[in-house]
Amino acid sequence: MKRIILVAGATGNLGNKICKELIKRDADVKAIVRATTSLEKKETLTKMGVEVIEINLSNIDEVEAACLGVDCVISALAGLGDVVLDLQKSVLDGALKAGVPRFIPSDFCTNYNALVPGENRNFDLRRQFKTYLDGTAIKASSIFNGAFADILKYNTPILNLKDKSIGYWGEKADWKLDFTTMEDTAAFTADVALDQNAPRDLQIASFQISPNMIWxxxxxxxxxxxxxxxxxxxxxxxxxxxxxxxDHPAGENELYAKWQQAQYMYSMFSTQHARLDNLRYKDLDWTTSLEYIKSFVK
Known part of the structure; x- marks a missing residue:
């Protein structure tokens, strides 16, 4: 029997890729979207083979109706407290009312469990949701992918193509950073959604690379x-x-405030995956660091 997987945040970059990977694995895929979602985004999902359900994501009863018979709900929602806490809680509560057995939260980031609260605003929001999630009866699996490899393209201090420089903090030129491509993250997430025995926390990385190795x-x-x-x-x-x-209080209402970007850099040099679960699913082909860097460095 086919597994039925419901995705919240399916119109986003990661959510869309997760849907594609689930379809490849012959799952029945549903996506809950707002009524205001563009026709183009909905058609993209429909052509892929996803059943698109328009609901008010803040209405628990509507979420429940969409979740009936679903085996796992994946949240790929991204935002600040109104999304990561409020909207994601609504999706979780609807899934609980519908009797969904499994939930994958939007924890696609560095493993914040080892970090000090207060050091990263966006991780703190996920930590608060985790406390709520772990207080329910649903079986959860968080996927920690470190940083998305895309940031290497954006002229951050770690790799600045314009300045032709590679930066690091502390005595950490050999400190290995965890990077995962969005494609690899989506593929792994699809396997986790179909794996009834997946553990609470999973750590992955397409590649682990230090500043010296980037050089x-x-x-x-x-x-x-x-x-x-x-x-x-x-x-x-x-x-x-x-x-x-x-000095920049307005950033509290910005998803990618400048100081939040710095917080991400600090977190990457403060914790790293002690183990990887890359080999849990045998058919995945992980992107190498050189392969990825060659894709955008000329």
């Missing part, structure tokens, strides 16, 4: 020698972030 891959891909630079120690970086946040 080597960039040199291999381009023949160019980028400048390595220590940006500051971690203590000074933490204080800089706190000041930046205090």
């Amino acid at each position: 080597t891959d960039v040199n291999t891909a381009t023949g160019q020698e980028f400048r390595m630079q220590q940006l500051s120690n971690l203590e000074d970086f933490a204080q800089f972030i706190k000041k930046q946040r205090a």
Whole structure:
């Protein structure tokens, strides 16, 4: 019998890719979307083979009706407290009322369990939702993918193509950072959704790479020698972030405030996956660091 999987946030980049991977695995896929969702986005899902259900995601009864008979709900919702807490709680509560046995929360990030509360605003929101989720009877599985590999393209201090520089904080030029492509994350998530025995927490990474290793891959891909630079120690970086946040209160209402981006950088150099669950599903083909860097570094 086919598994029935429902995806919230299916019109987003990650959610769309998760739907594709579920369809590849012959699952019956449903997506709950707002009535205001564009026709183009809904048609993209429908052509893929996804059953699109328009509901008010804040209405628990409507969520319940959409979740009847579903084996697992995947949340790929992204946002601030009104989404990660309020809207995701509504989806979870509807799933609980419908008797859905499993739930995958929108924890597609660094494993925040090892981090100090208060150091990352967006992780704190996920931590609050986790407390609520773990107080319910549903079986949950969180997927921690480190950072999405896409950030390597965006001229962050870790890899700045414009300045031809590679940066790091503290004495961590050899500290391995966890990166996963969105495609690899989606494929793994689809397997987890279909795996009734999946554990509470899973950690993955397409590749684990240090600043020095990034230098080597960039040199291999381009023949160019980028400048390595220590940006500051971690203590000074933490204080800089706190000041930046205090000086820009408007950022509290921005998903990607400048200080939030710095918080992500700080988190990446503060924790790393001690183990990986990449081999749990045998048919996955993980992207290598050199393969990925070659895809955008010229």
